[in-house]
Amino acid sequence: MEKNNVKKNIIWFIENFGDRVAKRVEQTPLTLSFVASIAVHETGYIWSNIRKSVSTEEEFLELCVGDKLGWDAGRSYFPAKKKTLLDAPNGPKMYKIARDVLKKAAAVNPKTFGSYFHDSDNILFGYGIFQYDLLFYNEGDSQYFLEKGWMDFDRCLEKAIEEMLLAAEFLGYDRDSNEKISNYDLALIGAIYNGGSKDYDPLRGLKQIRWIKWAQKYYGELIYQYMNIADAVIGGQNGNKRYLVNARSGLRLRAGPSVKFDVLKLVPFGTSLALLGYGGSGNAWAQVDLENDGVADGFVFSEFLREA
Missing domain, CATH: 2.30.30.40 (SH3 Domains)
Structure with missing residues (x-):
């Protein structure tokens, strides 16, 4: 994503969701810049076409989906195969929801999702503006997906914040502290939020966990870059000094x-x-x-x- 588009998306996110995010992170070590940067990276690349095609916040959020791995991509966690999903409680209903949402997403963003939708029986695995993975369907959170909870920004935000705070705790931070974490360490938290803590190596800094091929950078490096742009937009602490x-x-x-x-x-x-x-x-x-x-x-x- 080009820097100008990143900045435009950050501005748009803050204008539309910034007050709600700022209120939610006020008593945490997280920041608005961090949350905005995660959202922009996860789904910002599809926002423009969605915004042109819908008229309500709920309709916009419904189409913030992604992660088009396909059934043959070697996914190692739930649902690794179509049958795994269909055999789960309310699996056929969830499969229909997933296909219907993919069909809508393909109509709005055909270059991104068109061929993927028409290729057999694919579904998407990431749901919501922050990309909540379908694996959680099988970990006690099926109702969120069956109710299309990602269409409610506050519910979607809560899922993301919880994952972010778990990553912060992994790095030794107190989730209940309102002392804000530095952008660098927030970027590390972002890397763990996105790719998990299993392969985390404190000696590798931001150059680890998930390589983003199109950007030729690691996930944490991109989030780090986006946060600095967001800080400049917000005019946050030290931003203009x-x-x-x-x-x-x-x-x-x-x-x-x-x-x-x-x-x-x-x-x-x-x-x-x-x-x-x-x-x-x-x-x-x-x-x-x-x-x-x-x-x-x-x-x-x-x-x-x-x-x-």
């Missing part, structure tokens, strides 16, 4: 918030940059934007920055 490099020999710009990460370049003395957030041990590393476009370029040691 500019600083100068105050080290005579310059500052090393690193790929992550510690000396363990690769040096990307040397930022010369006196360079003006935007401060996007903090990360690393003691939040000693500043996440910076060198090109004033809301996108993070890397980290520098914050002690050698001064306000412009």
